[in-house]
Amino acid sequence: MTERVLTQRELNRALLARQLLLERARLSIPRALERIGGIQNQYAPNAYIRLWSCLDGFDRDALDRALARRSVVQATLMRGTIHVVSARDFWPFAVGIRRAGRQRWLRVHRPHSERVDLAAANTALSDFIRGTTRSRDEIVNRLCAFDPPGAPAGLAWRGVDVDLVRAPPSGTWTKRRAHTFALAEDWLGPPAIGEDAALEHLARRYLAAFGPATRNDLADWAGVPMMFLRPVLERITLRRFRAEDGSELLDLPRAPLPDPATPAPVRFLPTWDATLLVHARRTGLLPEEHRPKLFAIKTPHSFPSFMVDGAVAGTWRHERGRIVLEPFGRLAAATRRALSEEAERLAAFYE
Numbered sequence: 001m002t003e004r005v006l007t008q009r010e011l012n013r014a015l016l017a018r019q020l021l022l023e024r025a026r027l028s029i030p031r032a033l034e035r036i037g038g039i040q041n042q043y044a045p046n047a048y049i050r051l052w053s054c055l056d057g058f059d060r061d062a063l064d065r066a067l068a069r070r071s072v073v074q075a076t077l078m079r080g081t082i083h084v085v086s087a088r089d090f091w092p093f094a095v096g097i098r099r100a101g102r103q104r105w106l107r108v109h110r111p112h113s114e115r116v117d118l119a120a121a122n123t124a125l126s127d128f129i130r131g132t133t134r135s136r137d138e139i140v141n142r143l144c145a146f147d148p149p150g151a152p153a154g155l156a157w158r159g160v161d162v163d164l165v166r167a168p169p170s171g172t173w174t175k176r177r178a179h180t181f182a183l184a185e186d187w188l189g190p191p192a193i194g195e196d197a198a199l200e201h202l203a204r205r206y207l208a209a210f211g212p213a214t215r216n217d218l219a220d221w222a223g224v225p226m227m228f229l230r231p232v233l234e235r236i237t238l239r240r241f242r243a244e245d246g247s248e249l250l251d252l253p254r255a256p257l258p259d260p261a262t263p264a265p266v267r268f269l270p271t272w273d274a275t276l277l278v279h280a281r282r283t284g285l286l287p288e289e290h291r292p293k294l295f296a297i298k299t300p301h302s303f304p305s306f307m308v309d310g311a312v313a314g315t316w317r318h319e320r321g322r323i324v325l326e327p328f329g330r331l332a333a334a335t336r337r338a339l340s341e342e343a344e345r346l347a348a349f350y351e
Contacts, residue, residue, distance in 0.1 A: 005242045006212060006249060008284045009260040012310045015283045017256045018209050019275055020054035021267050021307070027055060029066045030086035037209030037221075037274065038085035038093070041074060043301060044176040046270035047084040052349050053267050060173050060349070067168040070187060074166040074178060079223035081272075082166070082178060089205065091191040094163050094184065096198035100228035115148040121156045129183050133167040136179040199224070199232045204252065210280055212241050212249035212257075221279040243282055264310035266338045268323075268346055271302045276312065286312045290328055306342075308335055316343070323347045 006014075016022045019036050032054055033039065039047045052058045063084075066072040070087055077083040077093050085093060121143055128134060128142045139157055146156035163184035171178025185191075193201070206218050215233060219226045233250065241249040251257075269275070276286040276294065286294065286305075290312055294302050303315040306325065314327035323343035331339070 003240055003242045003248075005244060006257075007244060007260060008282065010257065011212065011243070011249075011283045012285060013258040013260050013262050013264070014212065014256065015210060015275060015280060015285065016264055016310055017258045017262075018211070021275075022258065022262060022264060024056040025054060026057075029055070029063060030071050030088065033072060033084065033086045034089055034205070035209065037205050038077070038083045038089065040078075040272050040274050040277075041082045041084045041171075041178075043271055044171050044178060045173055046272065047074075048173050049268065049270040049304070049346075049349075050273065052346070053269065064168065064172055067172065073184075073187065074168075074171050075164065075184065078221060082171075087188055089201075090165070090184065090188060092193055092198040092201035093205075094198075095191050095193055095195055096202040097222060097224055098161075098163075099195065100199070100224040115151065116146050116156045116159050118156075118159055118161065121146040121160050122162050125157075125160050125162050126183060129162075129164070129181060129186075131186060133180050133182045136181070139181065196232070199228060200236065203229060203232050203236065207238075207250060207252045208255060210274075211255055212239070212251035213279070214243075214247050214249060214282075217279040217282075218250075221274070221277075245282075247282075264307070266335065266342050267307045268316060268342060269305050269307065269312075271304050273305075276305070284311060293328065306339060308339070316346075318347070318350050321347060321351070 020032060025032065027035065029051065032051065036054065039050050041047045048060050048063055051063060063072065067074065072084060073087055073090050074082060074084050075090060077085065078097060124146070125139065125143060140154045143156040143160065144153060147153060148155065164181045165184050165187045166178040167180045167182040169175045170180040202222055203218060206221055207213060210217070210221065215226055215229065219229055237253060239251045239253055241251065243249055285307065294305060304317065305312045305315050307313060308331065313331065314325055316326070317324050323346050325339060325343060
């Protein structure tokens with residue numbers, strides 16, 4: 001049978017639905033995070049803003065409580081970036097990327113780490129943190145003995161490969177620097193999953209949150225080479241489609257594919273939102289002519305943005321108690337009213 005071709009509009013609405021951006025949901029925070037594949041969170045308010053856009057009646061304190069209860073954790077995961085994920089997803093994500101993604105990332109991005117006795121540094125770090133929490137400065141000072149002569153301070157810390165979580169209240173709305181750490185095994189208990197099952201979990205989470213998507217889209221999101229993911233995809237039961245450019249798209253059975261005519265409300269996104277990164281490029285959430293306006297060398301933290309009809313149409317910032325909008329072009333009067341109402345709600349969320 002000829003595979004169904006999905007238009008960009010169909011992929012756009014599928015992504016919005018799965019990312020809870022077509023309609024605010026009534027879900028627990030852990031379940032919402034599982035639905036959307038976690039939240040990239042280099043800047044602590046990102047997770048709060050994204051959940052506010054996804055969940056009906058979301059309260060900032062609710063995420064603080066979830067972090068304190070350990071039903072939600074913050075850690076460095078996919079692509080070597082900070083993510084907020086459910087406790088249930090942490091170990092599958094961490095184990096899935098450990099050998100295939102994280103260790104490879106360290107070799108590529110920390111090329112001088114081979115000068116460090118990483119096995120000894122890993123043991124020293126684990127012993128130093130076990131049973132307590134430690135600040136980044138404390139960790140760097142403890143590991144400075146493993147820095148090679150003449151190397152910059154902190155080389156050993158940047159090269160170690162120990163599963164850590166960022167312990168609250170650091171990395172929260174009120175204490176935004178996420179620089180207090182605990183051993184993941186202390187925080188959540190030891191992992192109870194092997195690499196194969198973890199990679200399958202990772203693939204399923206991605207397709208459920210971002211599909212239909214190509215194999216390379218999955219690899220880009222996970223930061224895992226395709227050689228590790230190919231066997232996983234071969235054993236999962238999948239639906240197959242085609243993109244308009246002929247690329248094969250993979251998806252989970254019964255995953256939502258809304259009518260492309262489904263209206264998309266205005267929505268506000270934080271910086272570095274995962275829906276706007278390269279692995280979701282084919283959905284058109286970020287029109288290519290606007291990509292340099294969000295992501296550029298001079299703006300390493302990107303800009304928060306707002307969407308109109310399922311596409312980024314401008315940036316926003318919180319300033320003196322209000323949300324200031326900077327649209328990329330002219331907006332219809334009805335759209336301006338909708339944005340103004342949503343901006344007032346977001347400004348109230350900041351208070």
